[in-house]
Amino acid sequence: MSTAPTDHTTVPQSGLLGIYLNDHLAGATATVQLGRRLARRLEGSAVGEQLSELAEELAKDRNTLTEIMSELEVPVRRYKLYTAAAAELAGRLKFNGHLLTRSPLSTIVELEMLRLGVEGQANAWRTLRAVGAEHGRPDPERTDELIEGAVRQISMVEAMRVRAVQRVFGIATVP
Template sequence: MRPDVLGIYLNDHLAGSTTGKLLSQHLAEEMRSTPHGSDLRRVADEVAEDRQHLLDVMSLLGVPARRHKFYAGWLAEKLRLLKLNGRIVRRSHLSTIIELETLRLGIEGKSLLWQTLLRLTPARGLDEARLKDLVRRAMDQAEMVEAARRGTVGVVFR
């Protein structure tokens, strides 16, 4: 494997984790008074921790974090605000569904990242037990986000 391939891969996930961190924080705040508010706050806190763990892995592997990837993730999260949702001034509940689906997809991608790193563990000296915990945690996060999505769908499309 070319040495830059792993760096590109990890930095692409760093961009995604930046988007996920901001989006999960937004959803936790937006849905704080719903039955899923505490679960989404937990997901947001864990997503931020997971992003830091990715940065720690990158440091351990000698992969520098590329600032342009960080800013790409930040910009992607901000661009979601431009999405037309059938409303001019107010926020649509449809936006919440799309944001929950986007977050769920991001969590699924993060799970695949941890699984990929598990395959590299023997050769790279990564913490296998910690990566397995992160895979399980991503599955739990996906379930919590899915429950919030289903609940929101029930309200919007009833």
């Protein structure tokens, strides 16, 4: 007799939270690296300053995730962090019409990837919020603050992305 996938959602499976959190830690690691690299590339501009501050916030959020993992007794799987670092390096190779110089498209694509990373982290905070509400830890109020921070970060990156799209493509409005 087969069972619907939803039949398994009420029984927590040992180890799945650890896998989930390590995957998000790897994503957070790559997101911090991307944010720092993008901030360095745009150093000296207003956007570069914003990105530098954002990258530091993202690094603090990553540290908070490791603290929560420790609280939940979830070990950090270093091999996932190394894989994420390698993936971020590989992500620098983009076929964007420029071989020896930086394409104006690079900033747009990198801001889009940064936004995806922050959205992923927001989803992790939402999941941890639900875990905390059900099991008492992590503290739901703490995760609420992290969710609010991620929403603000997403809005900030989106505003930068829109300005970059307007500049690169010479358009007044971006939906």
